[in-house]
Structure formats: structure tokens, C-alpha cells
Amino acid sequence: MKNSDKVRRLALWGIPLSLGVMGLKLVAWWVTGSVALLSDGLESSVNVVAAIVAFVAVSYAAKPADKTHPFGHHKAEYLSAVLEGVLIVVAALLIVLAALPAVLAPEPMNAPVLGLAINFAAGVINAVWAYVLIRAGRRYRSPALAADGQHILSDVVTSVGVLVGLVLAIATGFPVLDPLLAVLVALNILYQGWKVIAHSVDGLMDHAVEPDEAEAIKAAIAANGAGSLGVHDLKTRRAGAATFVDFHLVVPAAMSVGEAHEICDRLEDAIGAAQPGVHVAIHVEPETEKAHGERVRVAPPVEAAP
Structure with missing residues (x-):
């Protein structure tokens, strides 16, 4: 099974799971009447929408390149992640609206033990x-899966905070702790939403690969560029699951096109082994051209022993 199919299957499974968790949390709120548990359930309702959006995004991102999208559809996952971040912020605002009236007129919870047990089960699944x-x-x-996972992880942290806070509210006999806890949950959700949006927007801006990946690409070039005079203007970018590498390969002015092409093939294979799924674009130029950008020296050819 291809990686894109595995990502799509995981995204699909997220829809019924998020629906089930949301149902459990809303039951916990219905049993107890707790505003904090309602806030936890509202956040889970965003998970349902986010799971549907993620599934649509990864399905679209897996489409092959076409005439109008020659570099593929990979960035659709970043758009999904941005939308998920916005939904997280909306959930936080809804929680605040639900919690503020309860701060002014707090009420004790009904059947707190049962409600907390149900919410705990939902948290474990999450x-x-x-x-x-x-x-x-x-x-x-997959940015879409990673963003969805981070969002759900923030939901888990929220659930833990809610459970601890409600236990304290019950133990101390101060029901006002329930809505105050809901407001704190909203602030945490706002922070998580900001992080998801910032990371996704950065991906849309053609962020370079991670430093360790860049070093692996440079090492592959240095070890397999024998016959050339070096590489310059090396650039990388990430678009969802795809990686793009672009550089200029300097060769002797007298080298034939066939010989230069052999070096390019060797470099593409080596970079592909170091970075699976990579798309490599090499511009071959003679040594008379002026070098610019980042440079990578290549290892000289090994001469056979006499």
C-alpha cells in the first residue's frame, strides 16, 4: 500500500472516532451539567469537522500532477491545517461565551462521578x-495528519485539566471553579490554535527541509558528483509529503552532454536514496559561469591502482 493510501485511510478513520469521542463528552456534560465538560465537548465537535476536512485534504493532495498543477497538489494539506487552526480558535470563543454566565451564577454538578468517568474514557481514546x-x-x-494529531493532543491535555479541576471543585465545594476552569481551557485552546496556524502558514511559504535532511542531501551530492567541478545555488523546499531539490551542476566546458547527463542521473539516484520521494531539478552549466548561492564540493574520482 502506498504512503498516500495509508494517510488517506488514517484520515478516514478519524471521522467515526472523533464522532464517538464527541458523543461521550456530550453525554458527560448532559449527566453533570458541568460547563467545563461542555467546553471539552465543544472542542471535540471541532475535531469532527477537522477530521472531515483532513480526509478531504489528504485525498486531494494525493492526486497526481496535471497540466494545471505540474508540481502536484501537496499543499492542500497545509490549507487543511490552517482551517483546523481557525476552527480551534472558534471553539475557544464558544467556550468563553458558555462559561462567562456560569461564572456569575455557578451551580453544583449532578452525578459528578459518572460524568467524570465517561469523560476520562473519552480522553483515553483521544x-x-x-x-x-x-x-x-x-x-x-503529512501536515494534515500531524496537525490533526496535535489538535487532538491539546484536547487530551484539556480533558486532563478539566478532570483535575472538577475533582478540586467537588472536594472544595466551590462550584465557581467549574466555569473558571472552562475559561482556562479556552485560553489553552487559543494557544494551540495559534501554533497550528503558524506552522501551516510557514509550510505554505515553501520552507526549506530540516537541517539533518539538508546535510544528507549535501552528503549524497558530495559523494556522487565525481566528474563535475561542484554544485552551487542549492535550494530545497517542502510541500506536504513532497520534497523539491534544485541546484546548478558545474562541469568542464569540454564535457559532452551525454557525460553530464550520466552525472545528473547518478546524483538524482543518490539524493532519492537519501530523501525518498524527492523531486530533483539540475541545471548543468560550464565552468566559465560565475557561481552563486550555496556551494557543495564534490569528491574527486577515485583512480584505479596501477
């Missing part, structure tokens, strides 16, 4: 699913 999504997002380089 924790396991967040771990799966974050790990898969990193493995398959």
Missing part, C-alpha cells in the same frame, strides 16, 4: 489516537 496520528504524520510527512 490520547491513543493522537499518538497514532502524530507518529503517522511524521513518518509519512
